[in-house]
Amino acid sequence: MTIETNSPDPLFGSLSDAVVNMDELETVRLAGESLNLGIEPGQAIELGLVDGMRRAGELFEREEYFIPELLICSDAMYAGLKVLEPHLPRGTVERRKGKVVLGVVEGDTHDIGKNLVKIMLETAGFEVIDLGRDVAPVAFVEQAAAVDADIIGLSTLMTTTMGAMAEVVRLLDERKARPRIKVMVGGGPVSQQFASRIGADGYAANASAAVVLARRLREDAMEAATP
C-alpha cells in the first residue's frame, strides 16, 4: 500500500505538465505535495521540474512555444525549485555538471537571449554565475578565475560589442587561463565563422544548442584540468 500511494510516477508527470503548462501555482502546490508524500526532492526536481522545462525547450525549438511561453515556464520551474531545493539532503545539491560564468558583453543590454541560455543551462544541471548585462571583458575573466569556472558564456545582439568578445579571449590567453577555461559565444550577429576567427571554443545558435555545446566544452575543460 505504501508503494502504491507513494508511487511517484503520476506526480512527476503532473509536475512536469504544470511547468509545461506555465502553471506556477500548480507547480508550487505539486512540489509541496511531493514533499508531503515523502518523495525524494532530487527526483521531483529531475523527473518533474527539469523534465517539464526540457519539454518546454523542445516546444520552443519546434516553434510551438516562443520567448513569452519559455519565460513563464521557467518562472514555474524556479518557483518549484524554491520549494524543493531546501529539502535536498546535504551533498545532493551537487547535481552540478559544471560552472558557467555568463553575461551580455559591454555595450549591450539585450539580455533575453542570455537569460534563456541561463535557464536551459540550469535546467541541464550547470551552475550559472550570471554577471548580467553590459559587462566589461575583464570582469568575465576575473569572475571565472574567482569561482574556478569551466566555461565563460558571452552573448550579444549588437555588432558593436563583438570586439569585446574577442577581448575576453585575448585576456584569457594573456593570463594563460586557457585551455582550462572555455569560451562560448552566441547572439544575433554572431556566427561560427566569427567564433572561430576570435578563437572562441564554440558557438551556439540558440539556448538548446548552448547546452549541448556546454556539455562538450565542460568535458574538454575537465580533460585540460587533469595533469
Place this chain on the structure above:
Amino acid sequence: MTPLERMAGLSAGRPIDRLPCVPIVGNTAARVIGVRTREIRESGSLLAKAQVASYRRFGYDVVRVFTDLYVQAEAMGAKVRVPEDETAYLHGPAITGSGGVSDLRPADPSRDGLLPAHLEAVARVVQELASEVVVTAAVTGPFTTASFLVGAEVLAKLVLREPATVHRLCEVALQTAVRWADAIIDAGASPSITDPMLSSTVVSPRQFREFGLPYLGRLIDRIHERGKSVTLHICGKTQRVWSLMADAGADCLSIDNDASLAGAKVAVGQRVRLMGNVPPVAVVFEGDPAAVRGAVRVCVREAGDSPRGLVVATGCSLPTETPFANIDAMVRAVEEIGWPPRVTPEVDA
C-alpha cells in the same frame, strides 16, 4: 537614371537600368564624414550631413535617417546609454512594472528627446536630396517601443500574464509613432517602420496578430492617408507572419537574412514589394567584395523576378565599421546584373 526614376519605373513595371540597391547604412554614415556616432545622434545638421555624404559616396537608392531604435522611447522617458563612438543602447525602461503605464505620455516630436534634432536632419536631407532619391526616416513600431518602455523581458511575460497592459503600452507607443510619422511626412520624407520585437524569433504568430497587427495596421493606415507608401522591416524569423505583415498594409517587406527571400516571393510576392536580404554581418561586414557580389547574386536569383519588384538590400542595418569597399561592391554587383534582373546559375559556375 536617378534613384527616384528607378524606383518609379520599378513600381510602374517599366524597364529600368537595374534593380534598386539599398545597403542599409546607419551609423556607418558617421564614418563617411569622419565624425563620432554620438555626434550624428545628437546633432540634426551632422546627421543630415552624414546621410547626404553617405548617399553621394555609395550611390544607393533609398536614404534612411536612422541612428538607433530608441529615439522615440527615449523621448517618452526610457534611459539610453550613448557611448562616444558606438551605437546607443537601452540602459533602462521608462517605467518599472505595469503600474507605471498610466504615467506614460506620447512624445511630442517638436519638443521631446532627440526627436526635434532628428526632424531637423530629415528636413535638411529632404532639401538636399528629395529631388533625386526617396528620403525616409525610421519609425520604431509600437510593440518594439513598448518593449523599451517597460523592458523586453517584462513585456514578454506581460504578453501572457497581463495582455490588457500590453495593449495600453502599445496604444501609447502607437500615439508617439503616429505623431512621429506625421512629423516626418510634414518634413517631406516617408516613414519606414521597424518592429523587431514582433519577430517570430521572439513572439508567436498568434501574439503578432494580437499585439502587432492592430497597431501596425493603424500606423500604416495613417501613413497611407497622407499619401506615402510604407516599408516594414522585422528582424529574424518572419516566415509565419509575412502574410500578416502584408495584412497590416505594408507596401514593401524588408526581409532579414534569417528568412528566405525565395520563400517570401512565393508567399507574398504578389501582394508586396520585397527588400533583402544580403547578410549584413557575416558577408558585408566580415566578408570581402567577392563574397558581397556572390550574396547579391543569390538574392537576385531567388527573387529578382518577384511580381512587385525586389530592392536588393541588406537583411538588416549595417554595422558601423563596415568596410566601404564592401558597400561599393554591393551596388556594383547590382549594376553588373543590370536589366532584366536575371542571374543564371551557369554564369556563376
